Amino acid sequence: MLWKDKYELGVPVIDAQHKELFKRVESFLQILRSGDSWDEKVPKINETLEFMKKYVVEHFRDEEEYQRNINYPRYEAHKQIHDSMVNYVQDVSKQYEQSNNNEYLMQQFGGKLLAWLINHVAAEDQLIADYAIKKGMRDNDR
Amino acid sequence: MIDKLYRAFVNATHNVFNLMLSITEISDHPTEDFKCDDEVDIAVGIVGDLYGEVIYRFPVSTSLNMVNIMSGMQFNTVDVFVISAVSEIANIISGNVLTALSDSNVKCDILPPVQCKPYEDKEYEMKTSCCISTTIGDICLVIKLNRAS
Numbered sequence A: 001m002l003w004k005d006k007y008e009l010g011v012p013v014i015d016a017q018h019k020e021l022f023k024r025v026e027s028f029l030q031i032l033r034s035g036d037s038w039d040e041k042v043p044k045i046n047e048t049l050e051f052m053k054k055y056v057v058e059h060f061r062d063e064e065e066y067q068r069n070i071n072y073p074r075y076e077a078h079k080q081i082h083d084s085m086v087n088y089v090q091d092v093s094k095q096y097e098q099s100n101n102n103e104y105l106m107q108q109f110g111g112k113l114l115a116w117l118i119n120h121v122a123a124e125d126q127l128i129a130d131y132a133i134k135k136g137m138r139d140n141d142r
Numbered sequence B: 001m002i003d004k005l006y007r008a009f010v011n012a013t014h015n016v017f018n019l020m021l022s023i024t025e026i027s028d029h030p031t032e033d034f035k036c037d038d039e040v041d042i043a044v045g046i047v048g049d050l051y052g053e054v055i056y057r058f059p060v061s062t063s064l065n066m067v068n069i070m071s072g073m074q075f076n077t078v079d080v081f082v083i084s085a086v087s088e089i090a091n092i093i094s095g096n097v098l099t100a101l102s103d104s105n106v107k108c109d110i111l112p113p114v115q116c117k118p119y120e121d122k123e124y125e126m127k128t129s130c131c132i133s134t135t136i137g138d139i140c141l142v143i144k145l146n147r148a149s
Ligand SMILES: [Fe+2]
Pocket: A063, A078, A082, A120, A124, A125
């Protein structure tokens, strides 16, 4: 399983979304790395990719809203990290579409997505929780 | 300065391995200890007050172990997925170093990681390297930088 309990922030809404995001990325990676031929995998890959793209945007939006609600001081910098990831995802999927479902592009995307997501949730997002705890705002959520 | 850079890279590698791979035992040694037949070499360019590059030399076995831990899946060969994942780790470590340096007023940016060959004879004002040992294998870092005048 991709998700680890140590990633938990103690903010129920965000934790639930992170778990869901990890679940979606995990099923994307499982299809991406399965032994079937690429042509066989393409329909499932495209489906999970579309799902994930939407989910990433929704989750970032909710997480940013939470940061604004607690007056998180690193909000702008954090939003910039989110925005540049969204841009990257959109660029890759555009290239992927134009290339007629090129496997190399998706494998490259999968590797970066895996490392990016783990670091983002284990390090960057953890700073939000640290701040919320310091301010005693973690339990009342929003 | 060079000692500070060396330390900053070793510390950042330590933190990233701890957070992302749950590996806590890390030690650094002179590069002579680094032995490796087949490796994935990633260069991260640096621009700003300091400019040059940092080369991350990941042995194949270290690279595969890193990706296996992150994904919970079994990777047996280095392919574009593995290269992309370890490139992102090199990117994250370098980014953390620059954030640490910006606290001491050294302003730099990093360029996207690229796969490279580790050998190159250009002269640099500051050059150092280290071998970092972890429970999933060694890594060698080569830091080559000039000061912007
Ligand atoms: Fe985030």
